[in-house]
Amino acid sequence: MSRNVLLILADAAEAKTVRRSLVDSRDGPFRVECVNRCGDAIKRLGSQGGEEIAAVVVDLSLPDSQGIETLEQLQHASPHVPILVLSHLRDEDVARLAVQRGAQDYLLQERLDGHSLARALSSMLERSAYAEALFLESQRAQVTLNSIGDAVISTDVAGNVTYLNAVAESMTGWSRLEASGRPLQEVLHIIDGESRELALNPLAMAMLHNKSVSLSANCVLIRRDGYESGIEDTAAPMHDARGQVTGAVIVFHDVSVARAMSLRMSYLAQHDFLTELPNRLLLNDRLTQAIASAQRHRTLAAVLFLDVDHFKHINDSLGHAIGDQVLQSIAQRLVACVRRSDTVSRQGGDEFVILLSEVARAEHAAFTADKILAAVSRPHRIGHQDLQVTVSVGIGVYPDDGADAEALLRNADIALFQAKAHGRSNHQFFEREMDARATAGAVARAMAR
Template identity: 30%
Template sequence: MKQNQTILIVDDDPVVRLMLRRTVEHAGFRVIEAENGKEALQTAQEQMPDLILLDVMMPILDGFETLEQLRKLPGGDRVPILMVTALDDKNSVQRAFSAGADDYLKKPIHLEVLRHKVQRLFHARAVEESLIASEIQMRGITSALGAGVYVVDQEGILVFMNPEAERLLGWREGELLGKPVNDLFRVPAEAEQKEEKKHLYADEAMPVPHVEETNFRHRDGTVFPVALVSSPYYTAGVISGTVAIFHDISLRKQAEHRLRMIAKVFEHTAEGIMVTDSKGRIQSVNRGFCNTTGYTEDEVVGQTPRILQSGRYDREFYREFWDTLINSGYWEGEIWNRRKDGAAYAVWLTISAIKDDYDRTIQYAAVFHDITEQKQAHERIQYQAYHDALTDLPNRSLFLDRLHQAVALALRNKRKLAVFFLDLDRFKQINDIYGHMIGDELLQGVARRLRSCLRESDTVARLGGDEFTVILPDISESDDAAVVAKKVLEALCVPWQLSGHIIQTTASIGIAMYPQDGKTVAELINHADTAMYRAKQSGRNKYQFFAEKMADGIDEKSAILRTGAMDFVMEYAPIIALASGKLLAFEGQALYPQSEGGWSLTADLLTHYYTEEWLTQEAGRIVAKVSEQIKQWSSDGPVPLRGLVELAPAQFLNLRLPEQFRRIVWESGLDPAQIEIAVPSTVVDHKEAALCAVEQYRKAGFTTCLTRVAGQHSLASLFQQRFDAIRLDENLIQTCLHSPEKGHLLVTLIYGMQRLGRRVIAAGVLDQATAQWLIQENCQEAQGAYFGSSASSQIITTMWEKQLWTR
């Protein structure tokens, strides 16, 4: 080891240098020499020796000056330097040590003392280097821990802090070394304050590590939770202080809070929830599951969901079910199960795969709600919605739907079809003479006779009053329609015996043929209606095919239906960001005026004679108006505004509209993202169709909003929808405002929507108290009289100029 250590001898006396050289070389050290301070500095710059023997009294630079400059060289602050001089006065000794000498040797030199001092200095340097290496190693280890580490002595004085502790606490080690820090870092709970010193100072009363969760304070005053391990450290068998190792557990605490909330929702939600392992064995269920199925948790845990199977599905269904779930990690749909008592029931079921950090499925979570009564009610409502209550025939809506299908099928198969408009002759006189009860019996009898004249594939419908329609699909020639028309007229001419009265009646029939009389539903309806009126004008009890020359005689009603022209005016209602009070959007509302005479579109024609083409046209006109106005208002301010247009469910579900709206909005110079398409929440009843429509609007660049949400649907059904926003009905808001129980449901709804990344808009906000309550419940947007009622664009602009709103 000594052969690698070099000693620089600096002395202007060659005899002294020789004596010193022989002594240290005899001890096994390598020697280099310098005869003055300047030469010594040059030699040290080229190669810093391991030790320097430095004379004081030298020309050019004396030993003191040389010593000061040596200490400034790279590595010079650590090399041991032994001053060798004849000076032994107190001032010289003090000056030597002040300049940085490690030791002092007086001339004449005692060689044995020299050897001992050299060895002691080398030993001291080795110890120092070992300590430095140990400290570097300790700092490396504590840095690699990934945890904050600091060390205090028995008095709480900081002696060490690693980089992670510096980062977590905001202090640098150099700022706090030698200072008490326990009160600076820790924020103990009141019950802990008496034990704080014991935990952190690790005195004799606590000889083992102490593990706890507590709070620490950052330099900026922020308090954060930590997991703390306090361990005593020993010197010569005696406790010298405490090593504190801590982790920031803020994220864990947040996760625990979320888990507690999830647990509450899991247990208290009305929807059934079931969690299985990756093999499908049930691990846990909630109260809603037990209430729906009739099983207790103990009865199903460890079982598979097969105990719920209704027996209605074959192997192929379950094979597709599992293929979808395994490949996509998600399955959603309606399924029939069986309760513990054997009763079958329908549920809407959503299953999601839960994966670990390696994307491996470890569990499945299933959420369902019982829709049996809803399905039964829905079926009744659906039937009632599409059938006439008096005659049990299809009504106008079902007639239009079937006519659309028939036209599409005829186009595909290149076949013909016929549309009849049938009106009873002088039915009003029968009502006036015999009364409405007899009139109703007559209409029911007409329905039965019409059914008897038609094929199973044909459709007969009642539009209202004494007006009936017939669809004859898949016919070869108009003669086929004429045969059926004659049969109908003959059947209806047979006298009726109704409540003791013999009644004679006839009918007039108008016929339109596809494709020669019209290629669209609207054209066929209009032309069949026109032909029917011509049959009445020709003496009644007749059928009449449509002819082009009849077009000149179409009355006002048919003309309006054909053109679909109707003026409307627009009003706009502001939508405000609750937190900032800034203006976000305007809802555009179209108002149709009532006609003073003739047909009123809103009161009569729109209600009873609207067509899909008319609805499509009107929706496009409204979107165009709103787009143009939003474009103008957006250009007047720093932030683009959003426009909201609410459609009827029938319009929203028309999948031709998203692309049509996109073209309209682009032509106005507006981005489709600035237009939000809204629809009442009744569209949720058409679940699959609604999901499809939302996706089409999203592809076209629009956002969507579910409006009039008033608590009539379950939370699960609302969460399953993929609308970008929901608008809460004002009645729901007022109910929740005054009912803590209902308020809890609203909070859950708002929280769930925000977790799904969806906005929540409150409608009908009338006062500041309601607005403040909504802000507290984290509702994002609102509209209503408190922020400004709907008004024309001119009035809105004037109110804006008066700075009623800000952007």
């Protein structure tokens, strides 16, 4: 990356001092070319000879400067070269205006020291290089997109179809011969995927506003035979030699697979792969919402923290494949024990958490826990064998057992620890006077997970 700086200062002594600070800077080193007139700088930027200029430092109060107009001339001479304005306090308003008009930054000469300019230049060049890299990447992506097999349809200024390529024929179900001369809406039937309302005609919008336009998100193309596919598109006006709009062209492609994949990835990010139950992330979100709702409506919310008793023995003796099937069977029974408005989630391993979003009394949580204990304890048919499994349950109730999601889960986990200490296959409510050692052990175990 070039670090050649064009310095435009009238005062030779000041220019010498600034040049020395830049050449010797730890943020450099910079190569510095000095001129004392804006006109000379514009000529240098417009010339092909010499090393490429990477940045310009200019005092817009030079004798031959015309302020903002000079800035615009510098930008015109070399549009991609970043400009840093040096200004006196009395001219700070002009410097600020220069930044609004495209200068990268400004520094006040009264506050200038040996390092501030070098640091500002280095930062400016890094931003410029980053912006250039983003631009090149964008261009590369654009070329790639333009090279794939997109559908193309063009119309005349009246909105009648004049051309379809082969991909467009396949996606719309219309041949070029059949579609030619027909209104675009008849050939390109696009609706909003959510409202099912007819979408705005993108070509008409492009011609009306004389600029490129895109379809809104979630648009769906209905093919001639009724088949639906999600699409993304860009429409742009076409012009004759005099600049008059003569029609428009639309380029679009099928994004049905990408949209389905995006929805699937979003689902997987919030659900457990083995059981397809909500995972810890989704549970925390729903628990936070449930607490907010309970606070607004002055109701209760409960969390049931479950752990499969002696699950390690199942994995060790029967194998992880059998253990996974046991977890899937337990998950199905848990879902059957609660309301549709409740949430059953798997936290990982053999731990499950159930959110009862609205309960009138704490006893309702106990009733659900008893229902779960009975349901899970029934034999699980795995392959050709029946397996007996039990769970232990810890219960935390908002607001008494925790004012937020983290506290409520932590205290339900402590109650679970007590349920195991009481012989397993039972439920326990969280109580503040629980044995300190059991509480400390549960917290340590929770932190270890």
